[in-house]
Amino acid sequence: MQIIRAKHAGFCFGVKRAVDKTLQLAKEGKKLCTLGDLIHNTIFVEYLKEKGIRSVESLLEVQEGECVVIRSHGVAPECYEQLEAQGISYVDCTCPFVARIHERVSREKSCHDAIIIIGKAEHPEVVGIKGWAGEHAYVVASPEDIRHLPPVNTALVVCQTTIRQELADALFSEIQQRIPGAELFNSICETTRQRQEETRLLAQKSDAMVVIGDKKSSNTRKLYEIALKFCNNTQYIESVDELLLEKFLNCDIISIVAGASAPDWIIREVETQMSEFEHAQVAEEEVKAAEEQ
Numbered sequence: 269m270q271i272i273r274a275k276h277a278g279f280c281f282g283v284k285r286a287v288d289k290t291l292q293l294a295k296e297g298k299k300l301c302t303l304g305d306l307i308h309n310t311i312f313v314e315y316l317k318e319k320g321i322r323s324v325e326s327l328l329e330v331q332e333g334e335c336v337v338i339r340s341h342g343v344a345p346e347c348y349e350q351l352e353a354q355g356i357s358y359v360d361c362t363c364p365f366v367a368r369i370h371e372r373v374s375r376e377k378s379c380h381d382a383i384i385i386i387g388k389a390e391h392p393e394v395v396g397i398k399g400w401a402g403e404h405a406y407v408v409a410s411p412e413d414i415r416h417l418p419p420v421n422t423a424l425v426v427c428q429t430t431i432r433q434e435l436a437d438a439l440f441s442e443i444q445q446r447i448p449g450a451e452l453f454n455s456i457c458e459t460t461r462q463r464q465e466e467t468r469l470l471a472q473k474s475d476a477m478v479v480i481g482d483k484k485s486s487n488t489r490k491l492y493e494i495a496l497k498f499c500n501n502t503q504y505i506e507s508v509d510e511l512l513l514e515k516f517l518n519c520d521i522i523s524i525v526a527g528a529s530a531p532d533w534i535i536r537e538v539e540t541q542m543s544e545f546e547h548a549q550v551a552e553e554e555v556k557a558a559e560e561q
């Protein structure tokens with residue numbers, strides 16, 4: 269049995285940057301709260317709570333003396349205005365790749381009839397981008413959404429950083445049929461692309477796949493969908509407690525992939541348990557072989 273861990277597994281650059289900064293400030297004694305969960309991982313959010321870093325849903329919940337952490341997903345400009353107006357201190361951990369989308373839509377919103385965002389309307393990153401894109405911004409996640417777009421002549425199309433490339437390609441083609449002059453800023457993050465491609469390659473050669481990440485994490489769910497497409501024996505787990513070792517019986521190659529918000533310690537726990545299972549299997553086979561002699 270061979271266990272392969274994906275080269276790109278766990279915290280991406282933007283998440284790691286936000287987590288490191290937050291933990292560093294907490295260590296320095298800063299009283300912090302995060303605006304929304306810092307990352308889409310319940311286990312990690314609990315860990316932050318234990319360190320005294322709570323998560324708030326709105327600025328109304330911020331207490332005297334607390335510094336607000338803006339997570340890697342970014343926020344709409346109104347949020348900065350509110351922070352300034354209420355005199356709340358904050359640390360901005362917006363991922364630079366997301367900030368790049370904010371700048372582009374903000375700069376070009378007056379040059380186009382519409383800014384179209386390919387992504388999930390309720391995803392915090394998309395909510396933030398929509399805020400920067402102004403009043404003629406539309407979010408599309410399906411051909412149906414595209415059919416409901418108002419008639420426009422020009423549009424700038426951007427993507428949520430974590431959506432599947434195939435989905436973005438398919439939806440952009442549809443948009444082009446309605447708006448021939450539509451311009452694409454392919455803002456899918458390179459990290460996302462790499463992980464999706466690596467997951468596809470691993471799933472194609474593996475007998476079993478383990479996808480680690482929170483069930484609420486959209487980038488992890490996409491990895492799961494890709495893995496499942498090429499490997500029926502795929503498990504989507506949040507922690508080692510959910511791992512079903514019996515699914516690895518008679519498997520030669522098992523691969524582990526993890527979403528951008530999966531902490532390294534959870535990946536290592538899964539890996540360790542799988543290695544122990546592998547050793548137990550080898551030992552069992554050796555005993556059987558010895559008995560047969």
Ligand code: F3S
Binds near residue numbers: 283364458
């Ligand atoms: Fe940033 Fe890409 Fe991660 S946009 S938050 S590095 S998935």
